[in-house]
Amino acid sequence: MRVRLNILGEKIAARWKPALAAGLAGVLVAACSTAQLIIPPAEQPLTAETVSLLGKKDMAAGAPIFVRIFKEESELEVWKMRGDGRYYHFKTYPICNWSGELGPKQAQGDKQAPEGFYSISQTQMNPNSKYYLAFNLGYPNAYDRSLGRTGEALMVHGKCKSAGCYAMTDALAEEIYALARDAFRGGQTSFEVHAFPFRMTQEKLDRFKKHKWHAFWRTLKEGYDFFEANRIPPIVAICEKRYVVNAVLASPQMVDPSGRCPRFQRPMLQPFSPRPAEWQLASERVTVAGPKARDASEVAATTALSQDTYASAPVGSIPGLPAGVSALGFNP
Numbered sequence: 001m002r003v004r005l006n007i008l009g010e011k012i013a014a015r016w017k018p019a020l021a022a023g024l025a026g027v028l029v030a031a032c033s034t035a036q037l038i039i040p041p042a043e044q045p046l047t048a049e050t051v052s053l054l055g056k057k058d059m060a061a062g063a064p065i066f067v068r069i070f071k072e073e074s075e076l077e078v079w080k081m082r083g084d085g086r087y088y089h090f091k092t093y094p095i096c097n098w099s100g101e102l103g104p105k106q107a108q109g110d111k112q113a114p115e116g117f118y119s120i121s122q123t124q125m126n127p128n129s130k131y132y133l134a135f136n137l138g139y140p141n142a143y144d145r146s147l148g149r150t151g152e153a154l155m156v157h158g159k160c161k162s163a164g165c166y167a168m169t170d171a172l173a174e175e176i177y178a179l180a181r182d183a184f185r186g187g188q189t190s191f192e193v194h195a196f197p198f199r200m201t202q203e204k205l206d207r208f209k210k211h212k213w214h215a216f217w218r219t220l221k222e223g224y225d226f227f228e229a230n231r232i233p234p235i236v237a238i239c240e241k242r243y244v245v246n247a248v249l250a251s252p253q254m255v256d257p258s259g260r261c262p263r264f265q266r267p268m269l270q271p272f273s274p275r276p277a278e279w280q281l282a283s284e285r286v287t288v289a290g291p292k293a294r295d296a297s298e299v300a301a302t303t304a305l306s307q308d309t310y311a312s313a314p315v316g317s318i319p320g321l322p323a324g325v326s327a328l329g330f331n332p
Contacts, residue, residue, distance in 0.1 A: 041170075042127030046178050057281060058082060059090065062186020065179055066233050067120075069095070069156075069166060071102055071113065072198035072299045074292040076156070076166065078179055079231075086231040086272055088282060093176065094290035096160035097167040102197040102303045103213045105139060108150040111164050114139040114195055115216075117223060117236060117243065121190045125180065132158030132170045133177040137193060146241040146257040156193075160291070166195075169290055192233045198300070200224035207300070211307035219243050231272040237264065 039045075046054075046061065054061055059080045066079040066087050074095040079087040100112035114137055124136040134157035140149045155165045158173035168176065183191060197213070198204050200221040208214050223245050226234040237247040239261035247264035249255070255262060274282040 040127065041133055041174055042125075042177065042181065044174055044178060046175065046182070050175060053090070053286065054080075057088060057090065059088070060186065061182045062188075063183065064186070064188040065090075065183045065191050066227075067176075067191065067193040068227075069193065069195040070199050071098060071115070071196065071294075072204075072296050072303075074098065074294050074296065076168070076176070078176060080179075080183075084274075086274075087227075087233070088231070089285055090179075092285060092287045093168065093172050094288065094292050095166050095294075096169050096172075096291050097162040097293040099162040099164055101306070102299065104149075104216065105144075105151055105154065105164060106147075106149050108152070110151075113162070113164055113166055114144075114151075114154050115197055115220065116141065116143060116195060117220075118193045118195065119190045119236075120180070120193055122184045125177070125184070126155070126157075127177075129155070129157055131155070131161065131165075131167070131173075133173045134158070135177065135180060137195070141238075142257040143238045143241070143243055146238065160293070172288065172290060194220075194223060194227070194233070196220055196224060197303075207304060208307055211303065219245075229271050230269045232269065235267075237261075 051061070057080075059082055064081040064087075066081075068077040068079070069075075070077075076093045076095050078090045078093070080090045081087050098113045100110065102115075103112065104115040105112035116139075118138045118141055120135055120138060124138060126134040126136065134155040137154045137156065139151055139154040151164065156168065156173070156176070157165055158168055158170040160167050160169055180191065197217055197220070200217070202221075205214075205217060205221055208217065211217075219242070223234055223243070226246060234245040235248055237244045237249075237255055238257040239255050239259060241258055244261060244264065246266055247261075248267055250263045250265050253262060272282075
């Protein structure tokens with residue numbers, strides 16, 4: 001009798017094993033489905049607040065972007081294109097840290113953060129940076145190389161640590177990275193980054209008339225003024241080891257950064273003039289709160305003192321560049 005019961009028990013167990021296994025698997029799947037999906041930093045969506053601001057400003061998440069950096073003020077601006085083809089200010093972010101002094105980077109190891117006009121392609125985006133998230137500025141560009149400048153891996157990244165880079169907090173690096181990511185996915189093939197020593201007003205530039213970089217900064221100011229007037233980044237060329245802005249080739253040809261400048265055309269743009277109902281949108285600025293390791297007044301004072309050590313020849317007008325045009329200068 002006991003043997004028959006054992007056999008019967010084994011048959012019942014065998015019959016129920018598949019059902020029990022299937023039930024257990026279902027429980028495990030259900031448990032996994034309730035677990036939070038881990039999204040890597042590079043794929044984090046924009047916050048609801050940021051998406052709301054895009055909507056308020058009538059900007060598509062995938063619309064092209066343009067970036068400006070100002071060392072002295074430790075600020076990074078993101079601009080986005082709207083339906084009229086012009087760029088409108090989206091946000092100003094605090095730069096947590098940058099290294100070196102006012103002036104361009106010249107050599108590997110000088111710990112200078114670059115100044116100039118740079119172009120960022122999708123291949124320069126680094127989702128696996130040891131500094132959280134990053135994009136490479138593309139230094140040295142053709143202009144830098146024509147002057148024999150050296151260096152590599154100059155980034156905008158997180159972690160608030162800099163040795164020649166522009167370092168943000170992780171949270172702000174994540175948002176800026178996401179804005180660039182979405183612009184690429186929206187069809188933008190590259191975006192421009194203009195890195196300036198300070199906001200290029202004439203008043204601020206006049207503080208440094210004796211500085212060794214004054215002539216270089218005047219050229220940067222032409223690019224700054226062009227965008228301020230037109231709300232479109234200027235077209236770029238490099239020749240004779242200098243930046244030339246708003247320069248369109250009269251005919252297709254190769255441009256040698258160290259060679260003679262070819263004949264350029266200077267297209268005249270219609271200055272930016274928003275519709276009456278959009279003046280407020282065009283002029284408003286959203287500034288994000290956050291830490292800045294560099295004090296603007298201290299940076300300016302140090303630069304003003306250092307200019308006395310430079311022998312600076314009188315600077316005349318730059319030939320061939322009428323006032324109001326820009327001298328941008330990037331050739332990939």
